[in-house]
Amino acid sequence: AQSVTQLDSQVPVFEEAPVELRCNYSSSVSVYLFWYVQYPNQGLQLLLKYLSGSTLVKGINGFEAEFNKSQTSFHLRKPSVHISDTAEYFCAVESGSRLTFGEGTQLTVNP
Amino acid sequence: DGGITQSPKYLFRKEGQNVTLSCEQNLNHDAMYWYRQDPGQGLRLIYYSQIVNDFQKGDIAEGYSVSREKKESFPLTVTSAQKNPTAFYLCASSIDRMGPQHFGDGTRLSIL
Numbered sequence: 001a002q003s004v005t006q007l008d009s010q011v012p013v014f015e016e017a018p019v020e021l022r023c024n025y026s027s028s029v030s031v032y033l034f035w036y037v038q039y040p041n042q043g044l045q046l047l048l049k050y051l052s053g054s055t056l057v058k059g060i061n062g063f064e065a066e067f068n069k070s071q072t073s074f075h076l077r078k079p080s081v082h083i084s085d086t087a088e089y090f091c092a093v094e095s096g097s098r099l100t101f102g103e104g105t106q107l108t109v110n111p
Numbered sequence: 112d113g114g115i116t117q118s119p120k121y122l123f124r125k126e127g128q129n130v131t132l133s134c135e136q137n138l139n140h141d142a143m144y145w146y147r148q149d150p151g152q153g154l155r156l157i158y159y160s161q162i163v164n165d166f167q168k169g170d171i172a173e174g175y176s177v178s179r180e181k182k183e184s185f186p187l188t189v190t191s192a193q194k195n196p197t198a199f200y201l202c203a204s205s206i207d208r209m210g211p212q213h214f215g216d217g218t219r220l221s222i223l
Contacts, residue, residue, distance in 0.1 A: 009151070010201075032210060043115075043214030061200055090153060097142070097161060097208035098169070103153040 002027035002093045006102035014110050021076040025090030032094040033053045033074045035065055037087045038104075044090060050074065060107070081109045108111055113138045117202050117215035123223050124189065124196060132218045134186045134202035142208050147171060147200040148217075157200075160185055161208050189220065194216035197222050 007022040025031065032051050036044040048059025055067040065076045074091060086109045093103040115136045124130045136143065142161050146154040156169030160179040174193025179185055186203075189196045199219050203212040 032209070036214075041217070041219075043117075043203075043216045044212075049211050057182050062161070094209070098156060098159070099144075099154075099212060100154075101153040103151060 002095050002097050002100050004091050004093050004100055004102035006089075006091055006105050008105050009103065010106045010108070012108045012110060013081055015034070018079050018082050018110065019085075019107065021089050021091075021107065023074045023076065023102060025072050025074065025091070025093045027072075027093060027095050029095050033065075034066060034092040034094065035059065035063070035074070035076050036090045036092060037061075039087050047076070047089075055103065057108060081107075083109050083111060085109050115202060115204055115213055115215035117200075117218050119218060120216070122218055122220045124220060125223050129188055129190050130220070132189070132200055132202075132220070133184055134187065134215060136185075136204045137183060138204055138206075138213060138214075139182070140204035140206050140210075141182070142205045142210070143179070143187070144203040144205075145175070145177065145185070145187045146168075146201045146203065148201055154201065157187065170200045178181060185190045196220055 003026050024103045030041045035047040036048045038044045050057045050067045058064045083093045088104045090104050118133045144159040145157040158177040160166035176188045201217045202215045205212045
């Protein structure tokens with residue numbers, strides 16, 4: 001069975017600062033990895049996904065993530081955040097036909 | 112525009128009452144999913160369906176039931192057996208079991 005650990009439940013940063021949201025996973029088989037963003041009272045929106053190929057994945061809104069198989073990590077990064085990036089971010093792993101989500105990281109961008 | 116529609120946005124249930132949450136998609140996706148979201152717990156899978164007339168239990172199926180009579184629709188019934196139904200419920204779909212999932216805007220269920 002797979003599991004996902006998001007290492008920080010809350011990450012406060014100042015506007016235009018870089019940010020990294022950390023995600024580690026465990027799985028005994030090959031996996032697909034995803035990052036989703038959720039704004040208040042809305043569903044989840046796909047930011048980016050890793051299926052195969054290049055370990056550096058670029059997504060929407062200037063986000064990127066790097067798949068590290070040896071460290072079983074898939075950390076999300078953005079070089080310069082905006083106020084509008086304030087949201088909850090979820091890392092997810094798919095193996096078989098199911099997604100397993102982490103518990104989420106609340107990113108708060110302060111002026 | 113293609114997408115997933117969940118209704119209602121807010122729902123209230125009395126003790127001992129069954130309620131049904133609607134989920135409709137016009138993306139022509141084969142797979143559909145129901146998740147429950149509680150604060151600090153991420154999303155937990157209730158039920159999923161990979162094709163019409165077939166569905167499987169997820170991690171927390173007790174107290175819930177589903178049907179998949181049409182490709183576009185995957186309603187979730189929260190039965191009176193679910194003792195703690197207050198939560199935010201999210202429906203999702205994917206083109207197949209390996210594809211990324213697209214989410215609706217959720218239904219918030221509360222107990223009166």
